[in-house]
Amino acid sequence: MKAKLTRGQQWVYELLTSTSTEITAQDIFAQLQAQGRSLGLATVYRAIKALQLQGLVQARSLTNGEWVYRPASEDCHYLTCLNCGRSFPLDMCPLNGLEFSLQHSSPFTIYYHTLEFFGLCEPCSVQCG
């Protein structure tokens, strides 16, 4: 992993590592602006893409189609409601062993994985019958 990051990539990465939750590109844009580290929205998107290709950032798509980002080093998965879209974090992950063995049995370079369970949360379950 090469260490050369542009100023924009650096800002985005620092923001992500100092944020405790997943955030959207629009959030990154707004928060950098609030910090006085203004970066054009297009540049934010370009920085995210570059960070992803370097294995530094991971992405997950919400049920509404938006993407949320976080450092690739974090390993948290979710239970997500198909009706209201809320995600409930799971704090365990049974997959590191598998990732490790996949990594060593194929030429594919693995940076991170996503695992998500979909269904209905209790309130929505009652409502959707």
Place this chain on the structure above:
Amino acid sequence: MKAKLTRGQQWVYELLTSTSTEITAQDIFAQLQAQGRSLGLATVYRAIKALQLQGLVQARSLTNGEWVYRPASEDCHYLTCLNCGRSFPLDMCPLNGLEFSLQHSSPFTIYYHTLEFFGLCEPCSVQCG
């Protein structure tokens, strides 16, 4: 799971179950039309959403933001390249036991899960350094 499907939902569901790959909403629209079972695009989207809420259809977002759909009963996961976006199917899944125990330890109703490993495929790995 209630069995009442509208005509549109029925057509969409039948198409998905008779298709061997994941397909987009636009594909569903086009293929139904080719079958003489024309359905408006908006109706296709509404049908997909209804089928999801009934636990019949699962969705996955590609790296370009498009969504692909397939029957919820299928359990296939992927190795996806962050650069070229190609997905390589994995034919094993270590998670059914976990899904089962989650299902029984929380009020959340689980319909399906997604598992995806992200990184760089070999050609892109060479290219991205």
Place this chain on the structure above:
DNA sequence: TTTACTGCAAAGCATTTGCAGGGCG
């Protein structure tokens, strides 16, 4: 008849692209 589904067209919105200006080496 009453409710729910469908089609069409317009609107919405996150993300991407083109291009020109600016910074860094």
Place this chain on the structure above:
DNA sequence: CGCCCTGCAAATGCTTTGCAGTAAA
């Protein structure tokens, strides 16, 4: 001096929504 990064604004494209017509119960 040259290349890459950035910003801005326009374009893209998938998906959603409003509304009126239609089918189903």
